[in-house]
Amino acid sequence: MQETRLDIARIRAARRVIDPIFLDSPLYRCEALEPGLGCTVSIKLETANPVRSFKARGTEVVTSLLADHGSRAVVCASAGNLGQALAWSGRARGLDVAVVASRFAPAAKLDRIRALGATLELVDGDFEMARARAAAVSRYDGIRLLEDSLDIETCEGAATIGLELVDGLPSVDAVLIALGGGALATGVGHVVKACAPEAEVICVQPLGAPAMTHSWRQRRVVTTDTTDTIADGVAGRRPIPAVLDDLLLVADDAVLVEEASIIAGMRLLFDHAGLVVEPSAALGIAAILEDRDRFAGRHVVTIVCGGNVDVGAYRRWVGGAPIPRS
Missing domain, CATH: 3.40.50.1100 (Rossmann fold)
Known part of the structure; x- marks a missing residue:
């Protein structure tokens, strides 16, 4: 191969x-x-x-590396499942987690992100708009942007x-x-x-x-x-x-x-x-x-x-x- x-x-x-x-x-x-x-x-x-999905397998790897390198915060865009997983993994390692999602995402997913302690920002658009906003938050706040699928750890x-x-x-x-x-x-x-x-x-x-x-x-x-x-x-x-x-x-x-x-x-x-x-x-x-x-x-x-x-x-x-x- x-x-x-x-x-x-x-x-x-x-x-x-x-x-x-x-x-x-x-x-x-x-x-x-x-x-x-x-x-x-x-x-x-x-x-x-x-978190009722496979996503935490990736966020566990990412947040472990971030914690080992002294990072304190991370942001991602999510359709719902990644945000929950990152919130769970980040909380376990003392990281501040921010999630950007579409306000049209399933309410159950959004509620669970909040319940897990992440900061949740909603955008009036789809996942691609959330992705652009998360990148902007990363640049402005100087924190790690987790990009699902692009980041090899995921x-x-x-x-x-x-x-x-x-x-x-x-x-x-x-x-x-x-x-x-x-x-x-x-x-x-x-x-x-x-x-x-x-x-x-x-x-x-x-x-x-x-x-x-x-x-x-x-x-x-x-x-x-x-x-x-x-x-x-x-x-x-x-x-x-x-x-x-x-x-x-x-x-x-x-x-x-x-x-x-x-x-x-x-x-x-x-x-x-x-x-x-x-x-x-x-x-x-x-x-x-x-x-x-x-x-x-x-x-x-x-x-x-x-x-x-x-x-x-x-x-x-x-x-x-x-x-x-x-």
């Missing part, structure tokens, strides 16, 4: 600084899902931790999930990974391709937020003017060039799925796995629903990457969603 920015030795070292509460998340075959999907399905569950923290996957599943045909900014996809993808190259790495993104998928397909950065998806956690418009370069080396495919399939995936995970997940976490199931023939008879693992969702919105989405048939 050609070289990405990531390094297996650093990924293994990351496990030593990540709080064990975020490590060795449940990995299990979910037989109840299989009759409806037509394939063997294993779940890597990244919601059973204090990718290598997420990559520890990949180590657990290849150690826990001796044989797997495909790994389905939610694709947003790219930390999860490049991190897990790097480990899978290095340690289990026979497995197919498939990234999944909503049709309403396709920038990174279009960029992967065209092998150049492609931006969009807007996004339109309930999967707020992956709704970026401007891919980071260095992250795209890594993704091009580790992803075998990138696919787009409909909103109806995302909702149907959330419903399946609730009905048959007992899991309440946010839309981004159902992208892997959505991909199977939209292309059953591709996955028929194969062993597929999907990373359930987050469970932070507004209860009211969840009830509206999942209450009566039809399950698409191929």
Whole structure:
């Protein structure tokens, strides 16, 4: 495999600084899902931790380094999950954490950021506007800007999930990974391709937020003017060039799925796995629903990457969603 920015030795070292509460998340075959999907399905569950997403694996690495170097403050832009994770990790290490987010982000995520002690600033725009504002705060206040996916620590923290996957599943045909900014996809993808190259790495993104998928397909950065998806956690418009370069080396495919399939995936995970997940976490199931023939008879693992969702919105989405048939 050609070289990405990531390094297996650093990924293994990351496990030593990540709080064990975020490590060795449940990995299990979910037989109840299989009759409806037509394939063997294993779940890597990244919601059973204090911030209910995989993001703290990266923020633990970042804040450990900051604390070791005497830094006192850090700022990030967040769609919600990164902000919670940074607030949790920063608080544990005595750092002042500032988070910039869209005021249209799910209220449950914003409330949790505040509850964890971070300073929260809201902007009247989407995640890209929050990203620009966080950069301005960093410059003005002279504090560290954490840029998810661009900062290699966020990718290598997420990559520890990949180590657990290849150690826990001796044989797997495909790994389905939610694709947003790219930390999860490049991190897990790097480990899978290095340690289990026979497995197919498939990234999944909503049709309403396709920038990174279009960029992967065209092998150049492609931006969009807007996004339109309930999967707020992956709704970026401007891919980071260095992250795209890594993704091009580790992803075998990138696919787009409909909103109806995302909702149907959330419903399946609730009905048959007992899991309440946010839309981004159902992208892997959505991909199977939209292309059953591709996955028929194969062993597929999907990373359930987050469970932070507004209860009211969840009830509206999942209450009566039809399950698409191929």
